[in-house]
Each structure stands twice: as structure tokens, then as C-alpha cells.
Amino acid sequence: MTALSLEIDSALVKEYIETGSHRAANEIIRTYRKFVFATALRYVEDYDDADDVAQDVFIRAFDSLAKFEGKSSMKTWLYKITVNISLNYIRKRKILSIFSFGSNENESGYASDTVLPDQSLENSEFERDFLKILSELPEKQRETFALRYFDELSYEEISKLLGTSIGGLKANYHQAVKKITNRINDIRLGD
């Protein structure tokens, strides 16, 4: 997180709080939508649910933006909101699944709806396998991997998010990458 991006965030927050500016709100969403969505997706394991969660996150964020003191970065703040809302969502889903007979709560929602028009079936299957493997990782390893690999955060930033030491994060990252590599090789050898 560069000093410049922190400054931009502060300016946007200030503009939104003072004027309720749609422009500022849209800019914040545009900047962090992929990060929020991807984080939600890792928890709820379903694209549609992740979409719902991401919307909830931004609505909650805008409702409480006045309380954002700027002590942490916007990314850190949004990450924590996303994790909280995702975990609540999972709990609600579990409770609802008890009352709806015939639905399989363990079934991942990564399936057929991920096939994009220009995506081959093989690629979509690989994507599904990869996401499934990711979901099987312990939470700390999964989050360390995703935040480092996909979001390219520094170990210092990840440490602030996850509350883990930098040495621990490096070990988590190594373990996660190794497991993913081994699992994908196992699947491919099995094909």
C-alpha cells in the first residue's frame, strides 16, 4: 500500500463523508471491488453468494465510513468487514440448509456457472479444481496465499490483516503453494 494510494483513499473518504458524493462512492467500489469479491469468494465458495456478500460489504462500509479513522488502510478495513460478513453469511446459509430438504450444503457453487463464453471446458474444470483445492486449505494458509499471490500484498501488510508474524506467514505461504502444486499434480496424473 503506497503512500499515494493512502492519500487518495483519505481524499475519497473525506469527499464521501462531507458530500455523500456518488463519484467518491463509485471510485471506492471500483478500486476495491475485485479485492472484496475475491476475499468473499474464498469464504463462501460460490460466485453468486460472493456477489451478495460484496454488495453487503460496500453498503456496510458506506454506512459506517464516518467511523473509519484512517489508522489502517482502506484495504485492511474492507478485508475485515468482508471476512465478518462472509462468516455471517456462511452461518445463515447453514441454518437455512437445515430447513430446506434436499439441498446439499457441501456442494461448492464454483461449478457450471463459472464457464465463460471463451473458456474451454478443460479450463473451467481446472478452475473448479483449483478453487476446490484452495477451499481445502486451512484458513490461514489459504488467506496468506491469496493475499500474497493474487493481491500481491507485502508480508507486513498481510501480518496486519491476519495477525500472524512475518516468519509464520512465509511458512504458511510455502506450505500453501506446496499443497496446491502437489494436489494439482495428483489430479492431473489421475486424469
Added chain:
Amino acid sequence: MILDWEISVMTRKEMEELIADYAFGRLDKETYEAYSKNLVNYPDIAQEIEDTKKVFAKIESMDFNGIIENRTRNLSVKVNQRRISKKSKNSTSFLIKFGVPAAIIMAIAITIFKGGVGDKSETNDESQTGFRQKLQNVVVVDANVESILDYDYLSLSSQIYVAESNDMQINELVDYILTDNKEEKIQIYNQISNMVPATDYQIYDDIDDLKEDEFQILLKEIENVQI
């Protein structure tokens, strides 16, 4: 340029911790060079790096960034729509939460008030429908002042519909009318005449508002009255 003797020896643990960052090109230049030089001492780690690069080349080709980008393209629109919808729901729910009960309480209060608490006359037992409301405003009383005093209790109570009531109820007034005390009777008459419209104009005005069938009902009621 880093000379060979300047390269720090990295432990296995240090080497393992940086496998992924090395494979994905996330190390700074100096650390990358030092790592590369140390790799010759750890052939198994070198192999692991190669395996990792092959698998993750495939992952890179999946373009997850593009997938997420596609999925979140309209997120700001959805968020804005929900926020607008939430604002209108908030005002609606406030109305439902407070406005409806308040309206119900007011309606009950008005009904009780207009129903005339304590008025035990037969006409006051009737429900306050539109027609009855009109009937209440019609004073079917003979304009001949003196004849009022000759009406018996029943006929008077069924004939007189008072537009506005004072503190004394009409029944109580009727009771007084039956007394023999003439002076009292006159006093009571004055009270009654204050309660009814002063002019026939008002009476006829209200009667004009009645529909034909309503008027017929009124006539039937009057027919039952002995004059």
C-alpha cells in the same frame, strides 16, 4: 555486482520460505541473485521450484483476475440500487412501525369520541355510517316552539337529532320537559333550542343532502313517532 564471497549462505529454512516468491518473481534483485546462487546447494528445492512454476503457469493462464473483473463489473450499480432501495424501505418501515399504530389509535379514539360515550338513547346505539351521520345532523323538530313542550319523552327522543351537544345529554333534557314546572320547561326549551339549528334553513339544508332512500328511512322513523 555481487562477488561470490559476498553471497550470504542461506539456510534450508530460509530457502524453503522463499520458494514461492522466487518462483513467482517476487524477490528484489539482490535477494533473487543470492537465492539463485544458493540454489545449487539444494537440488530438491530447485526441483520443487520447477514443479511449482509448471503448475502455476497453468493457473496464471486461467486469468482469475479477468474472471473476477467480469463478475464485479456492475457491482457499483448493484450497490447504489440497493442503497436507494434501503433508504425508501427505511422510511416505509418507519411508517409501518409508528405511523400505522398511531393511525389505528387515532381512528379508535375518533370512533369512541364520535360514538358519544355515555349517550344511552336508542339513536346513539346505531353505528356511525355516512347515512346515520347525516341523520344526526338533521334536526327533525317542529319549528313551532310551543309544541316542543307537548311532546312526550319517546317522541322527542326519537325525533330530535342534535347537531352539537352541550354537556347535558338530550335524555336529561327530555326528562326535565316532562316536569310540570313551566319556568323550568321554558329554560329547558331554551337549552334545546340552543342545541338545535336556529333556523329552518339549516334543517332543510341538511335534508337536501339526503338521498331518496335515506329520506324514506327518515320518514319511516318519523312515522313511528306520536305527535
